[in-house]
Amino acid sequence: MKLDARIPSGPLAEKWQRLLDEIKLVSPANKRKHTIIVVGTGLAGGSAAASLGELGYNVKVFCYQDSARRAHSVAAQGGINAAKNYQNDGDSVYRLFYDTIKGGDYRSREANVYRLAEVSNNIIDQCVAQGIPFAREYGGYLANRSFGGAQVSRTFYARGETGQQLLLGAYSALSQQVAAGTVDLNTRSEMLDLVVVDGRARGIITRDMVTGEVEAHAADAVLLCTGGYSNVYYLSTNAKGCNVTAAWRAHKRGAGFANPCFTQIHPTCIPQAGDYQSKLTLMSESLRNDGRVWVPKAEGDERAPNDIPEDERDYYLERIYPSFGNLVPRDVASRNAKNVCDEGRGIGSNKRGVYLDFADAIDRLGVDVIRTRYGNLFDMYEMITGEDPYDVPMRIYPAPHYTMGGLWVDYYLMSTIPGLFVLGEANFSDHGGNRLGASALMQGLADGYFVIPDTLGEYLATAKLDTVDTDRDEFSNSMSEVEERTKKLLSIDGTRSVDSLHRELGMLMLDECGMSRSEKGLDEAIEKIRALREEFWTDVKVPGEGAELNQELEKAGRVADFFDLAELMCMDARERKESCGGHFREEYQTEEGEALRDDENFVNVTVWEYKGEDTPEVAHNEDLDFEFVKLTQRSYK
Amino acid sequence: MNQAVGYFSSTLGKKVLMAVTGIILFGFVMGHMLGNLQIYLGAERLNHYAELLQANQPFLWAVRSVLLFCVGVHIVAAVLVWLRNRAARPVKYRVFRPPSVDYAARTMMWSGPIIAFFIIYHILDLTVGVANPDFVRGDVYHNALASFSNPLIAGLYIVANLLLAFHLYHGLWSLFQTFGWDHNRFGWMRRGAAIFFSVLIGAGNISIPLAVLTGAVH
Amino acid sequence: MKLTLHVWRQTHADDKGGFQTYELEDVSTDMSFLEMLDVLNQDLISRDESPIAFDHDCREGVCGTCGFVINGVAHGHQKGSTICQLHMRHFSDGDEITIEPFRARAFPIIKDLVVDRSSFDRIIQAGGFITIRTGSAPEASAIPISTDTLEHAVDFAECIGCGACVASCPNGAAMLFVGAKISHLGLLPQGQPERSRRALKMVEAMEREAFGACTNYRSCEAVCPKEISISGIARMNKDFRRASFAGAVPAHGKKR
């Protein structure tokens, strides 16, 4: 597997412009002749499809939801970063770049991240022009807030629903292109395979989720914008349908999978209430600005929180990190919550939770101030838990939230399969070992609006592409493989439901490949995953038929891929013998229990190559050159 | 012209037709009620007023044709909209409890047609006289008394006017929406205005048969 | 607690369909309504019966995927929330619950509680956007917008496209949905150039989709999970009327 990142030469700030100046263009008359498949209608896919449609390409878009407007980008609450420096607080493209690199614990690619920071300002311009109602100051100009511990205020937001507003912007642009006839939109269609012809991505196989029909689609290039894989943990903040299937099938066709073990576990989510729990809800990180995190000092303390006296509470973040206190970064906050629960001091019915207490803040600021700051979050909490956080401390626990790992791409966002591009959360490129708040929305839109229209053009203008249609063997073979697999899943007719197996896998992954990992645990996890996968393929029960709307079948296909992915995540976590970002290896920590990076051996990206059903995957490395940034160790003490 | 045809053939346009004609009809009912209330001033005043109206025949017929036209347009638009709405939900819910739908809104397609039938009867009763057992042309006061002293007929008037009040209670509020008048400055008074005028018309008209029945007017 | 559910079951679009009754024991009050159905489905699968199909995705009230009618109310009786945000603590032991799909001609049923809401997408395609070519936008802060106008626009922009307004309107009207988009874009300075055209095109598309008309029942507003105000319908009426007579006819491009 050749890993050439194709980073343009020259100074950091000039690389992207140099590429734009030098690449070949597709002539306007020829654009129409190129069919481009875009899988996914989130921020990445929606913006890419709309922009490519505008340019005149013949675009085919797919998503599994019933409408393009429902991609999970819709759920992002906090905001989107950009280096506008409206606050005059010293922000700049370089600073945004630097913060993102540092936040990623130096495991992302400088050139990509710099470009991301560079186009961030264009994103805000574009979105405002689309009618996205970002918050404003009384003077009528755009407002910002500080987010995720950044020292500057560079986050743009629209109430608590920035993702929704941004996605509706992309969706409206996409809708306009649908009406203009440049984009052919296929909803309730799930991509189940990638078709590679003569070494290039030339199409996909989909299943119509209403009729069950398996269909082939040919194209000159395929863009995967299919989001992240946090649902490998079963319980996560992702939507129920989020999956790795599209990316995984592409991986099996030859696309390298980079850093699969880099996942982000968000510290402030509402804890699980019972075994029936189906997903976890994120509470904005901003709550930690005023809430104090604590657990009882004693193990197994069953008293109600308000009955526990002050001196029997352990405000552990304030105790361990006196200078940052409750505002330590996400991974640190999450790991510490896990630690106190592992010590038996967790709270709530299943002892996996910690308190986030606003009593002091209410005393200090008054209930009205707290209500204006967090009113709608408190309401949401009460709606879900039935508890009133003005009276009783909130219960929170970390939940899987974002996956930094993904399909490997070069500077052009092209994977190791020529003609297969990967955008948004589905790729690995910009966030290294840990993603900073408000930077995923930025990345999705940067990729879709401002990067892919140019880099895709370069591919189409330089690759010599024969016409390929769906009559080719590659398509029919792939279709029959997909159909076989469906038949197989339906025919097992065992005793265990898809959900029960998925839940078991998720629990295992959270324990062994979640907030902290160890060689021994990972070894055991891999064994258990294999056994569980075996059980899945021999004892799963998928009711119904293939030729109908069959939600169990959809889930089964996705969970099958999660099993494969889970094993790879554990292998990757085992291979990365250092702690960095969200990846914490128990063996590699400082004396105080902090993450210990190994910059001697691991300033690189691990890229996994699929070798076939029964052959272990092979790891390759892309070494990361830090030409412009000096590596430092994080410290929050 | 094309624009108007296009506009009024849309459902939104049809609703505006209903609102415009509704306002005109409302204006008539309002004026008519004020005229009717002169019954409390005695036979002479009322009959004099009626005479005055009859005096200018061209004007009278002009008003009649406008009213007739309005009723026609109002009804046709109402029926078209109603048909469209029925078609929009071919399969009914088994249990359907849409919140905040009030009684008046739900019964517009009952109150409206009943009012229409009432108007026909009413004209036969007090204008043409064929439905009135004791009709004297020109003596409006007498005719009204003759009708309303029959509790059945008085009851009919009372019910019809109650329905009219309901119809206007919803209709007068609704037309602000239909015209797109939702400005904050008067948003609060839309409901108030609708209640005021519907109660006024209902109470004013109903008082007359009641007064006759109870003997307050004789 | 124990519950009795009467659920609409329909195997495919052309199936006649009918109600099926299910008894549930041990429903936890902390479950969400959808989790209660998940549990029922697990049970149905283990008994070799076909699970109930229902749409859902984010399960946090923002994607607009979930939605059906519970005891006659779209999204259930809890105000300002979607079904995925409704929890079983709002029901009591022994309750009978009737569950029906959204019913409207413009939302044909696909299976059980799953309906096809693509008519909404077609309305947006007709005009629910501001035309702005990628990359051609001016500096974001160039045009100031007062916070009042902005907040007003956000109130409408929050629509999640769930379709509950249609489902609970006795006329099966999509006015709240369309009014919300027309108002969101029509309030912002960026939306002005296409304001007339947008109103014309979107209303036209709405009429093509066989939605009903508005007779101001207001139950759309009452069930809307984002509590969008029917003043959006008034704004749509106004914009459409003005546009119809101002002659912003796209083919000619100038006033007649």
Ligand SMILES: Cc1cc2nc3c(=O)[nH]c(=O)nc-3n(C[C@H](O)[C@H](O)[C@H](O)COP(=O)(O)OP(=O)(O)OC[C@H]3O[C@@H](n4cnc5c(N)ncnc54)[C@H](O)[C@@H]3O)c2cc1C
């Ligand atoms: C609760 C929550 C809050 C967040 N808050 C923030 C925030 O405040 N700021 C921030 O920057 N980031 C935030 N994030 C992260 C951010 O929202 C996501 O990373 C980003 O939106 C992902 O966008 P995307 O376009 O890559 O993928 P998605 O939006 O997930 O879209 C994936 C698309 O792919 C389609 N798809 C997937 N699989 C298939 C398949 N097999 N076949 C066909 N189609 C398929 C789906 O239908 C969908 O259209 C948050 C994430 C979550 C979960």
Ligand code: HEM
């Ligand atoms: C109790 C209440 C009412 C009384 C006492 C009353 C009385 C009368 C009388 C006396 C006339 C005949 C006038 C004449 O021939 O000179 C008349 C005519 C008429 N009334 Fe009423 N009316 C009442 C309510 C209504 C209502 C509620 C409506 C309509 C909704 C209505 C509509 C008419 C119409 C259309 C005419 C015919 C006018 C014409 O000559 O063209 N009336 N009414």
Ligand code: HEM
């Ligand atoms: C056959 C007779 C009638 C029928 C079938 C009828 C039906 C209706 C219906 C269905 C509405 C729509 C309600 C809504 O959209 O909210 C309406 C509105 C209205 N009606 Fe009538 N009606 C009739 C007679 C009348 C009369 C006699 C009057 C006046 C006295 C009247 C006044 C109004 C008004 C003011 C409205 C409000 C228009 C709007 O909604 O914008 N109607 N009518």
Ligand code: SF4
């Ligand atoms: S207006 Fe409200 S009810 Fe209608 S689609 Fe939008 S969010 Fe749903």
Ligand code: F3S
């Ligand atoms: S419920 Fe229906 S009638 Fe109008 S106000 Fe809402 S669309």
Ligand code: FES
């Ligand atoms: S599932 Fe997304 S709104 Fe309910």
